[in-house]
Amino acid sequence: MTDMHADLVVRNAYLITMNDSREYFERGAVAIAGNKIVAVGTDREIAGSVKAARVIDAGGGIVHPGFVDTHVHFMNTARGAIPDSAETSVMMNTFRRWWDSVEEEDERAATLLNCLEMLSNGTTCFLEAGTLQFPDLAAEAAAATGIRGLIGDPFLWDVPLAGDTHAMTRAPRSRKRSLDLLGGQLKRNKGEPLIRGCVVLFGLGSASDELMRAALALADDHHVVFSQHQSFDTHDGSADEKRLGQRAMCHYADHGLLSENCTFSHMNDLTADEVAVVRQAGMSVVWCPVTSMSLGAEAAQHAHHLEMMRAGVTVSLASDGAVSGCRYDIGLQGLAALLASRAKNQSKLAFSAEDVLELATRGGAKAVGMLDKIGSIEPGKYADIVIRTTDLPEAQPITDPVQALVYSCGSKSISTVIVNGEVVWSGGQPTRVEAAMVYDLARSSRRRMWAKLSLAPESKWPLVV
Ligand SMILES: [Zn+2]
Structure with a gap:
């Protein structure tokens, strides 16, 4: 040499x-x-x-x-804002109010705090799940910490749902608004930026075929991933089936709405036919094991992540949000995936330590479209x-x-x-930002947000102050 x-x-x-x-x-x-x-x-x-x-x-x-966290919401300033025992619908309704009320200083605080938490846990790259109100500001804040990441445009959706707990006044479900904003963050992908743009829809039944087609075309044209929430549990799985007349992933496959650039998150409630089309599409799957278990998602009991891994589907790990995923810590997610798989399959052979590293590094890198650069x-x-x-x-x-x-x-x-x-x-x-300054910003944001939303900490035991 x-x-x-x-x-x-x-x-x-x-x-x-x-x-x-x-x-x-x-x-x-x-x-x-x-x-x-x-x-x-x-x-x-x-x-x-x-x-x-x-x-x-x-x-x-x-x-x-470094680990890759393939699905995160920057909202760890919301820790404690939702009672631990609250139903998922109550949680989502609080999120809606939270997302409707976040101002620039709140998003900056949450982004800085989340990025520091990820770095402290060995995560060097993230993909944000399309819930930033101020993506340009968040990109700047994330880059200031030195972390690598991918972001999309905020709350892109166009299908109104009955009893819609996700309805937000500042991000109404509109095809025009979504198409106008779609792909806006791809402007970042010149040179070698730390924070890159990708295509993100909110998902969970909130996108029409037209919007999905536009998202996929942009992703394929720009060689970036198209990410969305998908098939979290039996509720949205069957709602999709009712709306589309067939299982969602099969519908997408039949209508040319899947490619190897698709990276869909959760994917707990899938049928065998859906697993087959996922495999055929060459797409990536994001597994959020702690969220599934902590929210008591029934679909997690029969989820097929392990089966998809063994069939050669790219599976990655993600923390999701602080309220459900507990920590922005891919090591924790990996251990949870291993333990859940062994318990479910009643076998130690189901999932190995090597599997955890595969998902956390190369799997994540492929799921964010960067295996040639990281992982x-x-x-x-x-x-x-x-x-x-x-x-x-x-x-x-x-x-x-x-x-x-x-x-x-x-x-x-x-x-x-x-x-x-x-x-x-x-x-x-x-090394790049002052941690104490970030913690101050986060505490101030929490005070403002809790006052604005009239939130109070749940107290199961008598609190002495
Ligand atoms: Zn999510």
Whole structure:
């Protein structure tokens, strides 16, 4: 190997590459120049061939590709706003009021807080679910933290539903409004921006075939993904069936509304025929295991994510919203998916630790349309890398890094997060923004929002103040 110059080398790493052959190095190193990975190898090889401006010694800790969270709503400032025992319809109605009332400073606070939470948990790329009221402002706030992400346009929908709890005055269901806004965020996709645009509809039965056709055409033309909520539970599954005269995914397939650029979220309530068309379309599926379980979604009991994975469908993991998904933490989602799969299938063989890493890295990268750029630690890809410490009881002793990562080394073990070649999280703190400032903004936003919506914390036990 010839002498190579690098801006940063991560050495002495128990390195999980997630490359095509899934190689991992007991003592490996990664060299980074600018925003890209330029060399990967044994520590000895890299030390002998790369001149580095800066070296991070991982101390034998686990190093892996950043996680990709493929479906998030930026609203962790709404934590506690909805009683834990409230029905899903009450939750959605509160969300509607929340989304109708959010102002710029609220969206900025929520975006900053969410992005810091994701970085702290090893997520280096997200896809927002189409519920930002001020996408330009949110893109700027997200980029300020150094995270990578994809966003679409807000609340695009055109099918009015009976008893519509999602009705919002500021985003009425209108085909004209939706078509006017559709694709607006694709303006970002010049050069190598941290925050890119994709095509997002709200979904869950709220889009006509015409709107879906326009969304898919834009996504296919621009080589980006088209994302929407789909088939969360038996309620919207059967509502779709009643409206369309057949199961939703079969209807979409029959009407040319699916392609490999489709990335649909939840997908709990699917029939065998729908699973077959998903596979045939080559599309991606987003699995939000914690949301499904915490909302008590009946459809989660017979969901087919595992079957789709085994059939070669790209499945990824997502946190959804803070109220249902608990934490913006792909490690938690992966462990939940593993445990749920084993319990449901009554077999340890149903789902492995390796499966968790597949979904969290390469699966996520493919689901956001960026597998050629992220999802593994390989020369030519963006340097989106997580470094974990060994200096914790649960990180000792490491015999298998994949097992250690999935079962024992939670987010507490994350010491450094690199996105686009830059250290953006280090020693429990973000490097680009002041965490205390973000927490202040979030607390102020919560005070304003709760006052505006007359929300009060649920108190099951006597509160002494
Ligand atoms: Zn969602």
